[in-house]
Amino acid sequence: MRIAALIVAAGRGTRAAAPGAGPKQYALIGGRPVLAHTIAAFADHPEIDEIKVVIHADDGELYAHASGCTAKLSPAATGGATRQASVHSGLEALAASKPDLVLIHDAARPFVSAATISKVIATLKSARAALAALPVTDTLKRASDRGVVEDTIPRAGLWRAQTPQGFHFEPILDAHRKAAEQGLDKFTDDAAIAEWAGFDVAIVEDETGNIKLTTAEDLKLADRQMTSNIAFEPRTGTGFDVHRFTEGDHVWLGGVKIPHTHKLEGHSDADVILHALTDALLGAIGDGDIGQHFPPSDPKWKGAASRLFLEDAARRVKDRGGRIVNVDITVLAEAPRVGPHRPAIQALIGDVLGLTPDRIGIKATTTEGMGFTGRREGIAAMASASVLLPYGLSE
Template structure:
C-alpha cells in the first residue's frame, strides 16, 4: 500500500516572535523544515512527501530543501500552496495528492522536527485501518471553566490525551471529508482528527511520543537547541521591576495592555500612554540591566510620538531572545479607580502574551484601587507596576 506524507508549512508562526516563519528558522544550523522533511524522506515506508507552503515562501522553501541529501530530494513531490486557514492548506495539499494513487496519507506539522521513525511507523500502521491520531497521556489535572473563570468540571485525566501529528488517514477518506467541510463553508478546523469527528467517523488514538514537541514560542527554540546539542545549558534567573504613570487628560479611551479601553478620559503621553506595557517594558529591561524605556525610545525623538506601545515590549522581549534568554513570567498590577480591569483582563493577558511571544499562563494581570488616596485615588491619573522574571545563559568567568 503506497504511503505519502503531507507536511503543512504554510503558517506564519506569529507566536514564535519576530523573524521568518518558524518552520524556516535555523535550529542548530539547519531550518526546522529541513529536519522535519528528512525524517519522512528517509523513512523506508514513505513513498513520497509533499509540502504545503505559503506563496510568499518559495525562496525560503528552496533554501530549506537545498540542505537535504540528494538521494532524499528525489522523493519530494511539487509543492502545494496554502490557503487562508490551516484547514484550507491541508485540503489544497490533499487535492494535489489525489492523482498520485497513494492509499494512505500522513499529515504532519512542519514545526514538529523531532518526529521519530518509530512514531511514523505507528502512524502508517494505524492509518491503514482508518482515521488515526497520535496522543500522549495528560499528566496535569485539567479544569473546564465557565465564562467567569469558575470551574465547571474536572474530567478524569486517565481518559485524556494530548494529540500530536502525524495524523494518518486513507487518502480518499480524508480528502472527501475536507471537501465536505469546504462545501459546508467550514474552514476553522485546526486538527484533521477533529474534522473526521465532525464528519461522524470513529477516530482511533495510537501511542504518540513525548519527544515529538511542537515549536511554537521563542522559548521552544532554546529548548530545542539545547536538546540537539546534547547538554544542559546553565541559566541564571533575573528579576526586573517597572513602574509607569500617566495623568488623565481630555479623551474617550485609554490604552491598557495593548487593548483600547473606553473611558471618559484619555491620558497625557508622548506615545499611546499604555502604562501596563510601559511598566512591563521597563521590568524586562531591568532584568537585562539594559537601561529603561526612555533609553531605548527617548521621548525627545519625534518618531515615537503617538507610537503603539506594543513595539516597546516586543523590542525588550527581542533583546532577551537575542541574548539566548527566556522570559518565564510577566506580572503587572494596575493602580486606578477607573476604568475597571475585569471586563478586559483576559483580552489584555492574551495581547501581552502575543507581543512578548509567551503562553497565556506566563502572563499575570491584577488591579487595585488606592482607597481614594493619592493622585490615583483622586482619579487624576493611572499607574502600573510590573515584574519580569527571565533566565539568561550563565557566563563563565
C-alpha cells in the same frame, strides 16, 4: 501500497522566531531550518514514498533554502487562510499521484520519531484513520469568566492530539471536499474532520519528545537539544582569483566600489575578493567552484554583483548544517589602496556571512613591482575560510 506524507508549513508563526527571521518553521535549530529536520524525518523513513509540503504563498524563497534535496519531495503546494484550507490544498495536489495512505504532519514538529511514523502506518492496516496522541496526565480545571476554578475535569480517557495523523487517502480527501462545500472551516485538525465524516479514529500512543515548537523559548530549547547531539568537524577551504585591468574609472573589491584609473575586466563585476572568498567557502564543503555554479558562458551573470555568488556559497554551507567560523583575505595589488576601505569591506562580508569584523581578515600587499600585479596589469586575491560541518550524531 503507496504512502505520502503531507507536511503543513503555511502558517505564519512569527511570534516564535527572532525578528526578521520569518515564520518559526524556517527558524534555525541545530544549524538547519525546523522544516528541514521535519522533512528529513519522513524522507529517511523507508515506508514513505512521497513528501508534499504546503507553504505560504510568500515563502517560496525561504522554502527553497529549507527543503534540501530528497528524491521523495514533490513540488510544494500553496496553502490557504486556515490550516484546514492548507491541508485541503495539499491533498488536492497529492491526488495526481494517487497515494493509498497519507500522513498529515505539522512542520513545527521536527522531533517525530520513525517509530511513531511506523505505528501510525501500521494502525491504518485495520483503521481508516489514526491519530498520534499522548494521554493527559495533568489535572484539568475549567475556569470561569472571573478567572477562578469552576470545575475539575476527569482526565480518564482524555488524550492530547498530536501529529502525524494518518488516513486512507481517498476518504480524507472526500471529507475535506464535503466540509469545504458546506462552508465548514473551523476544524483545527484532520482527525476532527474524520470524526465529522463518521470515521472511527484509532489512537496511537506517541512519544513525549514529539513536541510542537510554539514559542521563542521552544526554539531555543530545540536548538540546544539539536546542537548538543551534533559533533562538528573543522573544514578549511582556500580560493584564488585574478582579473586584468581594462579601461574604466573604478574597481569592485569586497563589494565596495573604489575609484581608480582602470576597472577590472570580467564577465561579472570582476570582484577578486568576493570571487576568491566564494571559492574558499565552496572548497571547505567540497562543492565545486564559482565557475561551476556561475559559468561565465551564461549571459545571466554578465555584470552581476559578486555578492550574489558569496550569498549562494553561504547558503550552501548553511544547507549542510555548517557554520562559518572566520575568513581571511589577502589582496595583491600596487593600487588602489585597500586599507581605507577595510571597514566597509568587512561590513559587507559580515552582512552576507553573519560574521563580526574580528572574524574577517582583510589584508593587502604589493609585489614590489614584480610580476603582473607589480606591472599594474591587474589585481589578485587569496582567501581562506574555516567552517564547522556536522559529521554525525555524538554518542
